[in-house]
Amino acid sequence: MQELLRIDHLTAGYGANAVIEDISISLHAGEVLGIVGESGSGKSTLLKAIAQIRGLSTEIHTGTVSFETKNLAVLSEGERRRLRGEEIAMVFQYAGASLNPTRRIGTQLAETMRAHTDLSREEIDARAAEVFGGMGFADAHRILSAYPFELSGGMAQRAAIALAVILRPQLLLADEPTSALDATIQLQVLDELRALKERTGTAILLITHNIGVVRHIADRVAVMCKGKIVEQGSVDEVLGNPQHPYTQELLAAVPKMSATHTDCDRMEHMHVTQDFSAITKEKKISDDEDTLLRFDNVSMHFDDAAGRVQAIDGISFSLGRRELLGIVGESGSGKSTVAKLLTGLHTATGGSILLNGRDITHTSGKERRALYTRMQMVFQDAPGSFNPRRSIGAMIGETICRLCTPDARTTAQRVGELLTEVGLPSSYANRYPHEMSGGECQRAAIARAMAVHPEILVCDEATSALDVSVQAKIIALLLHLQREHGMSLLFISHDLPLVSSIADRVLIMQNGRIVEQGETNRVLREPGEDYTRNLLQAAL
Known part of the structure; x- marks a missing residue:
């Protein structure tokens, strides 16, 4: 060979x-x-x-x-x-490191093919359909017509892989x-x-x-x-x-699929050691009076070059106080859209989002900013969520100042306390994102989110880019913070074994709809939908 x-x-x-x-x-x-x-x-x-x-x-x-x-x-x-x-x-x-955000996927593909081959436009189109179809795109034409920011993280990654292999290196x-x-x-x-x-x-x-x-x-x-x-x-x-x-x-440290876990052995499934080994979780209550968040028949569509796309189609679910709710589904199923609707990055085109019984669906301005003291988000790309030109301490301090308005001395002290709480030295306040590893950046992102003592912490694929040992430590940290601060966690992930180890309840999403939801034990032990069974079978 x-x-x-x-x-x-x-x-x-x-x-x-x-x-x-x-x-x-x-x-x-x-x-x-x-x-x-x-x-x-x-x-x-x-x-x-x-x-x-x-x-x-x-x-x-x-x-x-x-x-x-x-x-x-x-x-x-x-x-x-x-x-x-x-x-x-x-x-x-x-x-985002390989796709030009100002050019359509198809334009970038054509540039690559013209730079290295003499293929005709018809031959390029045929190869694009073959490669993009192999990457799981049933609507390759829409993807080729889209800009990178119009795709979910998983869809953009598949497009990047397709562009890399299309020349058969x-x-x-x-x-x-x-x-x-x-x-x-x-x-x-x-x-x-x-x-x-x-x-x-x-x-x-x-x-x-x-x-x-x-x-x-x-x-x-x-x-x-x-x-x-x-x-x-x-x-x-x-x-x-x-x-x-x-x-x-x-x-x-590899998470194992667990369909029969109890509240007290979740950390055992994560093989967590060190400071978080003694964490246990309290039993959750599911009464209506204990419901913190409710999505009521919420829909959201957007228009792109290929026409109208229904991102979310009439979904309804609730999140209890101190509950950890997992959301699982394929790339493009609408998981991240749920998070963006909750945090005001998208606006629902139908239905209502209720926080403590109050409709927050169309809040904006000062009213929306006030909500950010009650909910915060941890993104998948932690380094990308920070300004590369500012120190970690400055960005955490900015969150505190915007939403809590303390004096400078109090802010600096609070930044140090937050970094210590997430397991980073307080000296990291002077570091820039590029001077930290992926796991350290994710801890800093969690510290920034915790700066305002949120009631709801939204984690959008917050551990997908981390190796298994660091992932275990981040999960232990999140469970520790949830216990200490009494937060509710909305945990979005494609990692079904991980979700099975930590979530109280789970939602399974497909094509913008919730196809199954319930207690994690029941859904994963006795799935009622073929789609859920397929996800379980595909879990590596």
């Missing part, structure tokens, strides 16, 4: 600081190598050293990175540009390519990537925190810890019989 990529004793980093040390791996045509490890272990730095993209590449201190025997570090920028796209493609963790560098995807679409995309490598011999270097993804598609796996590979071998060898203690810890 032809060797495509060889990395020999690579040490690289940013400036004089080495982030990865003495890395040696190889990758052959048609092979998938999975790389797993905690946030900050050097996984993405390794991909940047291989890709050598201007502005993103790392500085190679020692060692070599060779593609088809060519040393990538000594190639000219023109030679690298020719390789990228035609022979080497990359999928970034966040679609020899090597695909994939940095968490399925972290934003629900279980059924994730399986479809993985199967499409597997078909691509079998059909064209494409090799895939896959960075992921999802051990199930590695089991499903990878041939070999390498485990990284603190910039070094501590264990590598076949998937069966490494994941079936891990030898290194760090690998054993990673596997122990």
Whole structure:
């Protein structure tokens, strides 16, 4: 089998600081190598050293990175540009990093095809329909006509993957390519990537925190810890019989599907240790007088280039005080739209949203700002939710000042207390988002949301971009804060095993509708809908 990529004793980093040390791996045509490890272990730095993209590449201190025997570090920028796209493609963790927000998806696709091929417009359209269809898009024409911001996070990520593989590259560098995807679409995309490598011999270097993804598609796996590979071998060898203690810890942190959990053993399912190991949850009450939030036959549509799209279609549900409600569904099912309707980022076109019995559906201005002291949101892309030009402390302080109006000294003290509460040193107030890992950024985002003591915390895929060990710590933190502050949590996720471990009740959404809802134990143990059963079967 032809060797495509060889990395020999690579040490690289940013400036004089080495982030990865003495890395040696190889990758052959048609092979998938999975790389797993905690946030900050050097996984993405390794991909940047291989890709050598201007502005993103790392500085190679020692060692070599060779593609088809060519040393990538000594190639000219023109030679690298020719390789990228035609022979080497990359999928970034966040679609926003690779998609131009001012241009339609179809325009970006046409630019890529024209730059690297002589295909006619008809041939480009035919290949686009084939690739986008393989990524789970039943309406490829609408997606190609859309701007990136008109797509959900999962849909944008699938579009980015389609653009990366449409030229059938020899090597695909994939940095968490399925972290934003629900279980059924994730399986479809993985199967499409597997078909691509079998059909064209494409090799895939896959960075992921999802051990199930590695089991499903990878041939070999390498485990990284603190910039070094501590264990590598076949998937069966490494994941079936891990030898290194760090690998054993990673596997122990993977959430297990639980359809029969009790309130007191949720944390056991998360394998949480350290400060949060003793957390338990109180039994919830479901009486009407204990209902904090209610969606009553809420609908929302929007118009795009392809016509009217019904994002939410007559949904009704409630959220109790101190309750953790999970919302699960495919990408584009309307999960994030629910969060945006609640927080005023979208406006319902029908129905009512009631908070403590008061209609907040069309609030705006001062009335809407007052509501933000009662509800806050933690976004999927934590680094992207912060202003990169301002320090973490300044942005948390801004939230406090806008909604609570304390003096400067009180604000600085409160920022330090919030950072400490989420497990970060108070000195992190002086750091900028790019100076923190993904898990640290997510903790800071939670601290910002907690600044105003909200009654409802909305988590929109708040852990999907995190590796399993960091995810466990963030979940433990959220449950701890819920217990201490008496909050209600609206937890939106495509990770069904995770939701099964922590949620009191769960809503299953499909095509803008709620197809099933109820106590988590009942819904997952005795699903009444085929769609729910399909989600359970697809959970990796």
